[in-house]
Amino acid sequence: xxxxxxxxxxxxxxxxxxxxxxxxxxxxxxxxxxxxxxxxxxxxxxxxxxxxxxxxxxxxxxxxxxxxxxxxxxxxxxxxxxxxxxxxxxxxxxxxxxxxxxxxxxxxxxxxxxxxxxxxxxxxxxxxxxxxxxxxxxxxxxx
Amino acid sequence: xxxxxxxxxxxxxxxxxxxxxxxxxxxxxxxxxxxxxxxxxxxxxxxxxxxxxxxxxxxxxxxxxxxxxxxxxxxxxxxxxxxxxxxxxxxxxxxxxxxxxxxxxxxxxxxxxxxxxxxxxxxxxxxxxxxxxxxxxxxxxxxxxxxxx
Numbered sequence: 001x002x003x004x005x006x007x008x009x010x011x012x013x014x015x016x017x018x019x020x021x022x023x024x025x026x027x028x029x030x031x032x033x034x035x036x037x038x039x040x041x042x043x044x045x046x047x048x049x050x051x052x053x054x055x056x057x058x059x060x061x062x063x064x065x066x067x068x069x070x071x072x073x074x075x076x077x078x079x080x081x082x083x084x085x086x087x088x089x090x091x092x093x094x095x096x097x098x099x100x101x102x103x104x105x106x107x108x109x110x111x112x113x114x115x116x117x118x119x120x121x122x123x124x125x126x127x128x129x130x131x132x133x134x135x136x137x138x139x140x141x142x143x
Numbered sequence: 144x145x146x147x148x149x150x151x152x153x154x155x156x157x158x159x160x161x162x163x164x165x166x167x168x169x170x171x172x173x174x175x176x177x178x179x180x181x182x183x184x185x186x187x188x189x190x191x192x193x194x195x196x197x198x199x200x201x202x203x204x205x206x207x208x209x210x211x212x213x214x215x216x217x218x219x220x221x222x223x224x225x226x227x228x229x230x231x232x233x234x235x236x237x238x239x240x241x242x243x244x245x246x247x248x249x250x251x252x253x254x255x256x257x258x259x260x261x262x263x264x265x266x267x268x269x270x271x272x273x274x275x276x277x278x279x280x281x282x283x284x285x286x287x288x289x290x291x292x
Contacts, residue, residue, distance in 0.1 A: 003170045003182045010184040013163025014191025017246075020156035021192070022199020027148050029209030029216055032156065034246035039270060055146055056153035061253035063157020064166075075161035077251060078169035079258040081242060089241025090262040094269020096237055097245055098277070100230025101218075104165075104238075105246035107231070108189065113196035114217065121223050126235035133239025134175040 001080045021110050028052055033106020035097040100126070145211050157250035163188040166251040168242025175239060237269075 021032040030052075037053050044050035067075050079086065097103045100122055102111065107126075111119020164170040164184050174185035208214050238244050243251070243262045251259045 001169050001173075002180045003164075003167070003173050003184075005182055006164055006170075006184050007187050010163045010187035011191040013159045013161070013165070014188035014193075015195045016155050016159030016162065017165075017188070018159075018192040018195025018197075018199065020152050020159060021196040022203060023148075023152045023155070025200055025203040025209065025215065026206070027145075027152065027210045029212040029214060031217060032152075034244075034249055035270075038245060038249065038267075042267065042270070043274075051146075052149050055149040056156075057249065059150040059153020059155075060157040060160075060250045062150075062154050063159075063161050063250040064254035066154060066158050067161045074254055075166060075251075077167050077254055077256045077259065079242060079256075080169045080172060081240065083258070083261055086241050086243075086258060086262045087265040089237045089239075089243070090265025091269040091272070092237030093234055093241065093243070093245065093262075094237075094266040094271075095273040095276075096230050096232070096234025096269075098230065098270050098273035099226050100232075100234050101227065102231075103234060103246060104244040109192045109196050111218075113193055114200050116218070117221050118218070118223060118227055122227055122231040125228055125231040126238065129232045129235030130239040131175045131177075131235075133236045134172055135178060137240065138176055138179055 001078060003078075017105070017109060018113070021105070021113065024056070031106060031110045033102050033110055035101070035103045035106055039098070096126075148211075156246075157253065159192075160247050160250040161254075163191075165244075165247040166254070171244075171247070172239070172242045 024030050024032045037056060040049060041053040041057060064075055081089070102119070102122060107119040107122040112123055160166045165188055170182055170184055173180050173182035204215070241262055243259065245266065248259055248263050248266065252263060
């Protein structure tokens, strides 16, 4: 499936992701890592640690609606994979981010932005395995 | 005001995800498909996010403490262990299969697309499975230390 190259929208959207990460540090002193925020929301360490996660998640989930109110249409979400693959991929993602202590937001953006050695290694590792997986699925198995 | 600011930060992140295309698995997978239908957009998302976050963090850390908390809570470990590399490598395989990562899937839940609910449910199951495995591992380590002593 071909998708349109959107340098400006992606750069601006990325900038907003970075801005939200910086603001969460300024206001709450926290890393904006989706994995950690979600994990602490599902299984909170204490009640005082839960509410900021709930508010943050509520804001995140409101993103598409805010986009709709301005753009007049819902953002495009195309899943070029089967539902079986979504389930298998989902379970593997859940396992991976738990053992790896982070994902694209926690390691790839926040960790790299504060020059964490662990996050550089994590990001490099998952970028490589994602690339290999896409190549295997699309060009070796799919070919 | 405090609650609203946190909500607003989440909203900015969510809008960023949908504008950038990170919430669209077709675009994400195409970034990695250099040999096929390559779409370099994701590189601009990462670039934009990193530049703004890196500058923002420099400014944030000039403060003695965050506005609403007594101190910054930032991971301090520098250890590159098997768990980090294995976990990250595994995450990449899942990301490459499904096209959603956690930070992109969360905001997209609000778009009402059934595919993302399926992915999300599976991901939460994976998180719990991994936590279970880690607990078993810790218990084993404790047991072996006890036996060794």
